[in-house]
Amino acid sequence: MYKWARMYMRQDMTLLQFQRAIREGNWCLYLSSMEKLCTYFFAYNRLDYAQNIPEYLAHMHELETTEPDMWQEFVNGDFTINTSNAVPFTRIGIDQAMEHLNKATKGQGGITGITSYPATLFRFCLTAPELARLSTEAEHLIAASNSTTTMHHHCLSQAKVARQERAIAQLKTVLAPCKLFGPSDTIHMFKLMSKEIIAPNVQESIFSTEQVGKEAFRKFVEERVAGNGNLWAKMTKIKLLTWDAVAKDIKLKIGSEVMTLKATSSLFARLLVIARSSREIVDLEEVIGRHEFAYSNRALMNPEGSIHPTNDKSKVIQMLKDLVQTDRDPILEESTPATTDDGETSQTCLVVDGMAVVQELMAVKKFKDCKNFGAAYVKLINSKARGYNQVRVIFDNYTKSPSLKESTRERRRSKTKVVKSYIVEDSTRIKEQTLFLASNETKDSLTLYLAEKLINTTTTNSTSVNLMTAAHQSVMTNYECHAKTGVSTQEEADTLMILHAVEAAASGFTVHIYSRDTDVLLLALCRVPQLGKCSAMIMGNSENWHKVLLQPIPASGSNPGTIIP
Numbered sequence: 001m002y003k004w005a006r007m008y009m010r011q012d013m014t015l016l017q018f019q020r021a022i023r024e025g026n027w028c029l030y031l032s033s034m035e036k037l038c039t040y041f042f043a044y045n046r047l048d049y050a051q052n053i054p055e056y057l058a059h060m061h062e063l064e065t066t067e068p069d070m071w072q073e074f075v076n077g078d079f080t081i082n083t084s085n086a087v088p089f090t091r092i093g094i095d096q097a098m099e100h101l102n103k104a105t106k107g108q109g110g111i112t113g114i115t116s117y118p119a120t121l122f123r124f125c126l127t128a129p130e131l132a133r134l135s136t137e138a139e140h141l142i143a144a145s146n147s148t149t150t151m152h153h154h155c156l157s158q159a160k161v162a163r164q165e166r167a168i169a170q171l172k173t174v175l176a177p178c179k180l181f182g183p184s185d186t187i188h189m190f191k192l193m194s195k196e197i198i199a200p201n202v203q204e205s206i207f208s209t210e211q212v213g214k215e216a217f218r219k220f221v222e223e224r225v226a227g228n229g230n231l232w233a234k235m236t237k238i239k240l241l242t243w244d245a246v247a248k249d250i251k252l253k254i255g256s257e258v259m260t261l262k263a264t265s266s267l268f269a270r271l272l273v274i275a276r277s278s279r280e281i282v283d284l285e286e287v288i289g290r291h292e293f294a295y296s297n298r299a300l301m302n303p304e305g306s307i308h309p310t311n312d313k314s315k316v317i318q319m320l321k322d323l324v325q326t327d328r329d330p331i332l333e334e335s336t337p338a339t340t341d342d343g344e345t346s347q348t349c350l351v352v353d354g355m356a357v358v359q360e361l362m363a364v365k366k367f368k369d370c371k372n373f374g375a376a377y378v379k380l381i382n383s384k385a386r387g388y389n390q391v392r393v394i395f396d397n398y399t400k401s402p403s404l405k406e407s408t409r410e411r412r413r414s415k416t417k418v419v420k421s422y423i424v425e426d427s428t429r430i431k432e433q434t435l436f437l438a439s440n441e442t443k444d445s446l447t448l449y450l451a452e453k454l455i456n457t458t459t460t461n462s463t464s465v466n467l468m469t470a471a472h473q474s475v476m477t478n479y480e481c482h483a484k485t486g487v488s489t490q491e492e493a494d495t496l497m498i499l500h501a502v503e504a505a506a507s508g509f510t511v512h513i514y515s516r517d518t519d520v521l522l523l524a525l526c527r528v529p530q531l532g533k534c535s536a537m538i539m540g541n542s543e544n545w546h547k548v549l550l551q552p553i554p555a556s557g558s559n560p561g562t563i564i565p
Contacts, residue, residue, distance in 0.1 A: 001189055003207060005180040010210070011040060023089045025077025031060060042220070043213030047235045054217070054225050089153055177425060188423065188441070191243065195428040197421035197441050198243070205241035212238060346534075347389040349509035351501045353493060354395040354447065354469070356516045357381065362433050370446075371426035374453040381454060385465045390509060392500045393454060397472040398444035400491040424449040447471045470496060498523045505532040512547075514538045521548065528552050 021030035041050040081097040223229040367373040385391040421441035451469035488496040
């Protein structure tokens with residue numbers, strides 16, 4: 001972002017130099033700043049300016065040798081109009097001065113209403129300058145004119161200076177959280193207000209704007225101004241990707257349907273779209289059959305080669321009802337402490353699937369921005385932590401690439417809206433909640449934001465529970481402890497939750513695991529001996545939940561009717 005900010009500042013400085021040249025009547029600065037502006041005329045496809053300004057500059061430089069007297073007049077500042085000799089920095093361009101004259105002639109007592117009468121209009125044009133001179137002399141004669149009393153520039157008044165200072169303060173308030181000129185937490189280039197991440201190809205195109213514009217300007221001068229090329233030949237636009245090109249839609253016709261392909265889609269997704277279109281040159285079965293992407297377990301495949309769908313994992317819970325006990329104590333409202341064999345109350349630890357809580361919140365309430373969402377997330381975690389001595393919030397790792405889950409999501413949302421990525425901060429707005437979590441970059445930034453939010457909020461609250469968060473970067477706590485289980489390099493948080501649960505059980509805690517994922521339940525059942533007695537899974541949401549006590553699954557010989565397939 002710093003590199004882009006410096007590029008933007010150079011562009012603004014060029015515009016300010018051009019304005020200064022006009023206001024001061026500085027002829028050399030005027031020509032040099034105009035030449036610098038040609039770079040942006042070519043880069044941004046302002047073809048009228050790009051085609052005419054280089055020729056204009058060439059003719060103006062020739063005046064130094066062909067018309068030295070006129071050149072000297074321009075050097076003295078006579079290429080602009082000075083309306084007040086007493087006040088500096090008030091010169092204006094000739095075209096702007098003509099607009100002032102047009103305004104004066106079209107005002108009260110001017111040509112408005114008489115343009116349909118040629119004789120009257122001609123008489124006005126002859127007498128108006130003389131009448132204006134007589135009026136000015138009369139005002140000076142009776143000291144009615146206040147034109148000589150103002151000796152300072154109108155922009156230096158106290159009211160305008162105060163308004164400018166307020167505008168600067170507001171701008172600093174907006175730009176300070178973006179960390180444009182300081183150390184930043186992200187290496188991505190992003191939109192300042194929406195925090196949308198810019199694609200790498202768009203980022204490279206934006207950074208090359210000045211270089212591409214300079215090269216196009218140099219080539220135009222060599223071929224058409226200094227060379228024998230036709231100055232008025234057709235100009236070709238430069239196709240640079242700008243900020244508006246982020247996640248641009250590409251529409252392809254597939255049969256009778258029109259599919260919208262995102263610019264951020266993976267290469268394999270693009271190949272699938274091409275294969276499903278009217279083109280017959282791609283044989284998808286032959287390509288995949290001859291060039292396998294990875295080895296797969298044959299048990300996951302059907303006889304014809306297709307993969308077994310995993311759409312019925314939720315049925316496992318129903319199949320386990322006969323194998324384990326189900327406790328309906330209101331643990332989410334007010335947890336009952338577990339007791340040991342000696343009758344003493346034991347300490348309890350709750351291991352929470354962090355993204356499951358995110359999905360639970362997004363499903364029941366709409367949020368304006370991430371600040372409100374973060375506050376609601378902390379409040380919900382605190383309500384679930386009531387009655388526990390320790391809480392561990394585990395987040396998924398969204399930095400894995402390539403990702404099997406992301407490929408599946410890309411295939412499912414092939415006909416949905418464009419996927420955008422955001423830098424999650426307090427000011428990040430949530431326009432559409434379903435699309436806000438569609439990008440891995442956004443979810444990765446969200447996990448880090450929520451982990452830090454939980455720790456900072458609970459640290460300032462002396463009555464908070466001992467809290468630990470585990471994201472892909474680090475493990476953070478609001479109390480002094482040494483966590484043996486660190487971050488995980490795996491994509492899912494399922495295995496990391498089990499590792500934290502085993503560590504908590506080894507420390508003497510009674511472990512409860514909060515997750516809506518059936519995979520976590522199966523992993524927990526395989527680690528019942530390490531999780532200890534009274535360990536349980538809390539599944540569902542706050543309104544429809546159930547606590548499943550974890551017990552070893554009987555062998556197939558002891559209970560043939562309750563075998564898990």
